[in-house]
Amino acid sequence: MIVSQQKPLEEILGYLDGEDRIFILGCNGCAEASGSGGPAQVAEMQSILEENGKNVIGSMVIDFLCQKALVKSRLRPRTEQVGAADSILIMTCGLGVQAVAASVNKICHPACDTVNIGGSRGEWKGKERCLECGECLLEYTGGICPLTACTKGLINGACGGASNGKCELDPERDCGWELIYERLKQKNQLDKLKILIPPKDYSKMMPSPKMMSTSLWALEQIDQEEKIE
Template structure:
């Protein structure tokens, strides 16, 4: 899922300066799980905006705002409230926010920062393990992605900067290379680490991504 964190109220108010009325859109999937854009957070945001003098014309939680046609349908259903508003604040990831922006004609603002594609370990514990680089290499590294989990995306071994097994960038994070080494040692596959891996093909993950699977019918 996409892990988000809510922007500060100051930043939100700064972005929406001059806009008096706001309609709030939340997300029923990822942002609900992250507690950044579910029913509860939308209601709390509404109260905060009212306290700061805004008029909240309404709110809706779209099951998955990243589904563009569904988003258009839900916004059409809320046409009356949206027509009266100067701004829409979206409590979802950047994908959901843009989906709303493309479906609406008023100004649309993100209420969250999108952090990463995350795994959920347990309640409110999110970890980035894949950065959708376009060319999966984890098969060579014991099932652990060095592109994402090494802060320098190194493909041929550790940078040497880790301290007590922790990453030099953040001592709360494990050094991915030590994890890869331990894992491959356990599976007697350390030999695979001795070969020189070529430079990564970054063209495989060029933004913006686009995939159209012609011929596949729902």
């Protein structure tokens, strides 16, 4: 289970600035349980965006967005719609955003921040990684997380340590920032690299006591129900 919460609307609208045709993706897994990106929130987001003058040309809720094979197979029948969109707004955790950004050659905006719940895991296994930092930066990095893709977790660009595109720490490991550069280039978004990212609020990376004792997952409510004797 990964808990996510929607970013402030202003931030999301800022990401969509200058774009008209938006495709919304939600996730029927953890995001639905978190109340941040299930069918209800996707429908709600659609009307909010329309009220703000956007043309929502399609939406879909998939289970699960962190599984790239599922993302591709479910989106394939909607290729035309997705192709016509200026961008995709993805209402799920950092893993889901990264998996979609890796699967679809479209600008992908994160609509949620992933909240640290202090160690619980259970998602589909993929190569994407999310540190649950509570301040999702995927908007600026082509849908590749700099905190996990860069061994130093740098957020304002590469260090000088890469050789032939590989990290100095491990010649088998790609330089995360070179991956980010290639992805942004592919999506015609290299300007994103020029944006100065202020220091992160690492207090958001500490799980709150509340988060450590609940995952908001519907099934967790079983704890409060009568035990099976």
